Amino acid sequence: MKKRIITGALLVAVLVPAVYLGGIFFLVIGLLLSIVASYEMMNMFYKKGPALKKMRFIVPIFSAFIVLFAYFAATDMVNNNIYHFWVVTSFIAAISISLCILIFTKKSTAHDILGTVMTLVYCGLIMGYVISIEYMQPIAEADYILNNIKGGRSFAYLIAIVASTDTAAFFFGIKFGKHKLAPEISPKKSVEGAIAGLIAGGVVGVICAFLFNIINFTDHVTFDTKIAVIIFIFLLSLLLSASVQIGDLVASKLKRSYEIKDFGNIFPGHGGVLDRFDSLIFAGAVYYVFVQFIQLVVIGV
DSSP states (O other): OHHHHHHHHHHHHHHHHHHHHOHHHHHHHHHHHHHHHHHHHHHHHHTSOGGGTTHHHHHHHHHHHHHHHHHHHHHOSTTHHHHHHHHHHHHHHHHHHHHHHHHTSTTOOHHHHHHHHHHIIIIIIIHHHHHGGGGOOOOTTOSSBSSOOTTHHHHHHHHHHHHHHHHHHHHHHHHHOOSEEETTTEEEEEHHHHHHHHHHHHHHHHHHHHHTTSBOOOTTOOHHHHHHHHHHHHHHHHHHHHHHHHHHHHHHHHHHHTTOSOSOOSBTTTBSHHHHHHHHHHHHHHHHHHHHHIIIIIIOO
């Protein structure tokens, strides 16, 4: 427990300034996390696929390039579409090169191909866009919702939902849990705990949306509109809270399938990057897609 607390304190000491400062400092942290996460996942697949011995070190580099282009796509508003094109291009190129290598690798199997593709999707493409949340710009046309998502505000909002969901699900599940949620994947999780986590995530999400100024009502906004927006944010927070729990179950499924306790040990007492950030990655991906939907469909940006 002491080791876990010390590691947690060190993580906070590094990540909070990184999120607050943003810029290159946060990008470097993000690239390192992507590289380590890719290695952890490839190392897991390597346990049942010896042909992945070299790919464990190649795929993380590919993932880093995908993350880098996602960063440029988020920060360069003028050439945004061009960099999104390069994100997709780098992703396809990484898969193509990886498949070529595996085809000519002795005793490689379909398992090796699928493992490599999943790593590039999860630790490259998805992590790249989640990391780029840090660089999202305010939606200028929005009068009262998502009009200040820039910088660490969105990350703080997401982290609050992750923390409240996990905490409520854990403690409520221990006290009142009677029905198993997914006994073959995670025997300790209960339906009651999952529901408590959803409610906590939804409520905390609304509170933090105001606290971090993601919702900012102007004087001309009517009472009915305010209620509608609060309900909207509550439903969004519920969706993100559900994503937190799904992300955790996905990670648990992978670890149980490959008979490992943790993805890695880079964080003593916490495991690896994927152990620590699995829920945030999944919820962050949903949040990123949602914001893009608001921009492209609702506002027409």
